[in-house]
Amino acid sequence: MKKIVLWVFIILFAITLQSTIxxxxxxxGIYPDLVLASIMVVALWYGRLAAIWGGFxxxxxxxxxxxxxxxxxxxxxxxAGVFVGMFDNKRINSGPFAQFFLFLLGSSVHNIVVxxxxxxxxxxxxxxxxxxxxxxxxxxxxxxxxxxxxxxQVHPYGRR
Amino acid sequence: MHWLVEYILSHxxxxxxxxxxxxxxxxxxxxxxxxxxxxxxxxxxxxxxVQITINQVTNIRNIFKENDQLRSRVSVLQxxxxxxxxxxxxSDELVRGISYRDTSSYKIxxxxxxxxxxxxxxxxxxxxxxxxxxxxxxxxxxxxxGVVGKVIRVMDRTSLVQLIRKPDEFVSxxxxxxxxVGILNASASDKLQVEYRKSTDLKLNDTLFTSGYGGIYPxxxxxxxxxxIEDAQNPLYSLITVKSAVDFxxxxxxxxxxxxxxxxxxxxxxxxxxxxxxx
Numbered sequence: 001m002k003k004i005v006l007w008v009f010i011i012l013f014a015i016t017l018q019s020t021i022x023x024x025x026x027x028x029g030i031y032p033d034l035v036l037a038s039i040m041v042v043a044l045w046y047g048r049l050a051a052i053w054g055g056f057x058x059x060x061x062x063x064x065x066x067x068x069x070x071x072x073x074x075x076x077x078x079x080a081g082v083f084v085g086m087f088d089n090k091r092i093n094s095g096p097f098a099q100f101f102l103f104l105l106g107s108s109v110h111n112i113v114v115x116x117x118x119x120x121x122x123x124x125x126x127x128x129x130x131x132x133x134x135x136x137x138x139x140x141x142x143x144x145x146x147x148x149x150x151x152x153q154v155h156p157y158g159r160r
Numbered sequence: 161m162h163w164l165v166e167y168i169l170s171h172x173x174x175x176x177x178x179x180x181x182x183x184x185x186x187x188x189x190x191x192x193x194x195x196x197x198x199x200x201x202x203x204x205x206x207x208x209x210v211q212i213t214i215n216q217v218t219n220i221r222n223i224f225k226e227n228d229q230l231r232s233r234v235s236v237l238q239x240x241x242x243x244x245x246x247x248x249x250x251s252d253e254l255v256r257g258i259s260y261r262d263t264s265s266y267k268i269x270x271x272x273x274x275x276x277x278x279x280x281x282x283x284x285x286x287x288x289x290x291x292x293x294x295x296x297x298x299x300x301x302x303x304x305x306g307v308v309g310k311v312i313r314v315m316d317r318t319s320l321v322q323l324i325r326k327p328d329e330f331v332s333x334x335x336x337x338x339x340x341v342g343i344l345n346a347s348a349s350d351k352l353q354v355e356y357r358k359s360t361d362l363k364l365n366d367t368l369f370t371s372g373y374g375g376i377y378p379x380x381x382x383x384x385x386x387x388x389i390e391d392a393q394n395p396l397y398s399l400i401t402v403k404s405a406v407d408f409x410x411x412x413x414x415x416x417x418x419x420x421x422x423x424x425x426x427x428x429x430x431x432x433x434x435x436x437x438x439x
């Protein structure tokens with residue numbers, strides 16, 4: 001129960017920041033997805049099940065602001081959460097570089113699911129990957145690592 | 161049925177992923193009306209506390225933004241208010257000035273005091289009318305209340321005015337009731353003083369006017385009021401202290417009276433006489 005309350009708090013805090021402060025961090029129209037970063041961190045710490053339901057309800061919450069794409073964020077967050085959750089800390093004691101790479105892949109998976117769901121992208125696949133998906137994933141991964149770092153500062157050995 | 165429950169419990173992750181994706185896909189593929197209804201239901205039930213919190217945060221951000229806008233608006237309004245107050249404070253003076261200009265028999269050049277000496281007892285001011293406006297040296301300067309001084313230097317757009325309270329300024333004045341003429345001069349302490357014979361019937365608060373004999377100020381302009389009558393050094397005379405008709409401290413709107421100095425013609429005559437006398 002304590003864990004659920006904690007990750008609910010983390011995700012709600014991330015949503016609040018995402019809708020208030022994060023838009024100001026935009027670089028050339030690309031800004032980090034703190035909610036996705038939080039879901040991936042939850043997946044890494046607590047495993048796939050927490051990431052699936054956390055991602056599902058968080059996605060619904062985000063989609064409820066834009067009902068035309070209801071279900072899209074749920075699918076994308078759940079998929080990214082499952083992907084990262086396959087390598088959670090209970091199974092693999094991964095180092096920071098591996099975690100960063102995992103976040104990068106998870107964010108890319110999320111972005112690709114979103115682009116597929118909205119019906120593609122105007123440009124070529126290369127420009128989609130290098131112009132949108134990877135820069136955004138890099139940005140998000142940096143924030144994910146920042147959450148991991150803060151988590152270790154608060155509770156150094158609790159996640160491993 | 162029992163096997164299904166067992167399968168779900170043993171494959172929690174896979175089943176959860178499957179269920180979550182199916183629900184998401186169903187929602188995603190539902191009609192827009194259904195999407196709206198679901199979103200509305202979600203908003204009203206499950207997520208309303210979160211939405212309220214986020215809306216509050218957004219509102220707070222808007223309040224900060226609005227606060228900034230209101231602050232800048234208040235600054236602008238304060239400036240406008242100050243400008244309006246300034247206009248109101250001088251409106252009476254301006255109305256009187258317009259009336260004076262319309263009724264005056266002289267050609268009037270309106271001006272404003274723009275600079276004054278940075279001293280406590282300033283004796284010169286700069287006005288915003290100059291050669292381009294028709295101002296010439298030695299033209300008298302006045303307000304609707306009375307004489308201020310004379311122009312002593314003229315630039316293209318500005319002029320330097322010497323006030324009558326400068327000690328080396330002499331103004332020929334007349335006491336109308338008795339017709340007595342005197343020379344008004346400022347003392348070192350800037351008091352306007354004039355000596356009259358003791359036999360002259362003077363009273364406190366009598367108004368003194370320019371006589372027109374000085375050559376600069378035209379006759380009939382108010383100079384000031386008799387403030388004090390005391391004995392002069394010469395026992396035959398009274399020393400009259402005159403309170404200026406103009407408040408020099410709040411001087412602002414002025415008129416340059418476009419009259420040529422009367423002694424200019426005499427000066428030409430005098431010069432020609434001097435040339436005749438000199439070998």
